[in-house]
Amino acid sequence: MIDSIFTAMSGLEGHQKGLKVISNNVANMNTAGFKASVVDFADVFTGAGSERRREATGSGVDVSRTRLDLRDGDRQDTGRDLDVALEGRGFFVLQDEEGRLRYSRAGGFEFNDDGRLVGRLHGLKVMGRDGAGRLEPIELTGLRGNPPKATRRVEFKGSLYSTDDAHTIDALTIYDSTGAAHTLKLELTKKAATGTGSNVVTWGVKVLEGINELGSGEFSFIGSIASPFGSSIKLLLPLSNTAPAEVEFVLGPDVRGDASSTTSTLALAQQDGYAPGDISALAFNEKGQLTVTYSNGQSATGSTLALAEFASDEQVQAVGDGLLEARLGIAPTLREAGADLKVRSKTLELSNVNLTQEFSTLILMQRGYQASSQVLTTANEMLQQLFELKGRR
Known part of the structure; x- marks a missing residue:
């Protein structure tokens, strides 16, 4: 009967630990990344040797091993x-x-x-x-x-129509080596057609910063297609408050010189410079x-x-x-x-705690605790009866 008391006590302690694990799991159901724990119950067996092992009895439950459930959470x-x-x-x-x-x-x-x-x-x-x-x-x-980058290439899109006489691109922003912005203006003026059949159209280009002319060059078209030798202008621009910067102005691959309109649409497509960035x-x-x-x-x-x-x-x-x-x-x-x-x-x-599973296990722990408590009560009553019998002798 004494052994029964200690065995029942191990059951109470084991199920109490199981309840503690469950309560910790439930308490952390909203803890990001939390992994639930699971108590492994194992029986404790006493006795050694093949002859005694047949007569030995269990000595309770061992709950010293608790493992993690590492399944993914939602x-x-x-x-x-x-x-x-x-x-x-x-x-x-x-x-x-x-x-x-x-x-x-x-x-x-x-x-x-x-x-x-x-x-x-x-x-x-x-x-x-x-x-x-x-x-x-x-x-x-x-x-x-992010450090600044000076503009080295400016590319245009749109069209320069041969029936137009002049075109202006305002507020073209480029950057120098310190990241300072410079606002340029391009003035384009059509020149007289030259070449066989007068199919070569040339546009004079002036680059200005404020009222200061920084440089000039020419774009040319053969029919509606930009000439291979007249599709870019490379200039050394004496920008204000900084060292001169070499910038290439390029007609993009889709720029045309069609005569279907009297209004040119040439505009900035992209430039490769930028200011410092946070x-x-x-x-x-x-x-x-x-x-x-x-x-x-x-x-x-x-x-x-x-x-x-x-x-x-x-x-x-x-x-x-x-x-x-x-x-x-x-x-x-x-x-x-x-x-x-x-x-x-x-x-x-999120936590991988499964509330349904935890509540089901909670009921089992409660029943196990109640059963171990009942065994402890019964063993105590039997022990008292034994003492009473002994006292009557």
Whole structure:
């Protein structure tokens, strides 16, 4: 009967631990990236040797083993640029202040004041991989701004009609080497047709900044097609307040010199310069690369998210804050996103807690606790009766 009491006590403690695990799972049902835990019940058997083993009885239940359920949770769109979720088997890699690596499926990240990518809740550094595959913190070093680029090529679209006499392109903006903008005006004047059959039409071009003429040249057409030798003008422009800049003005491939209208439509198609740019957006692409968009329309890529993959669920254990650590002596495989492990931007993985399953297990734990309690009560009553019988002798 004494053994029965201790066996029943192990049942009470085991189901109490099971209840604690369930309550923790349910409490974290809205914790991003949370992985539910499952208690494994095992019987405790006493006795050794083949002869005694046939007579030995169980000694209760062992619930010392708790494992993680690492199945994927549902994903939810958040609209936040630095929220990322994984689709497939793997974890984000983070590093704490002591240099220890931690792993998580919670991809709610942000850049701190030092320009370092960290977990939004715990502040741990998010790790990426350099060109040699080594782990390094993801930072904005070298990406905080985009340097200017001087305009070297200006391309036009539209048409210069042969029945028109003059055309002006106003407010054409180009940039010098410091990123300063310069507003130019192009004045085009048709010259007399020359060549066999008078099919060559030439347009004189003047480039002005304000009232200052910076340079001039000619565009020419053979019929309606730009002449191979007259489709571009390369000029050294003495722009104001800066060093002279060499700029090529080019007729785009679709520019024509048709006579079907009296109004020319030649206009700027594109130019390759731009001013300095500040960061306007940060996000991760499907390869896990940090992409930076700047206010000047340019973009750049930074580090790539490092991802960890373990051979089995038993190789990791929870340490709190939605973080996991590798069990002693186990190292994961470090990799990048691929066909089997995808990065979803502006998305978070939710908890994988299944409330229906948790409530079903809760009922079983309650019944097990009640049954163990009843066994303990019965064993206690039998023991009291035994003492009463002994006292009557």
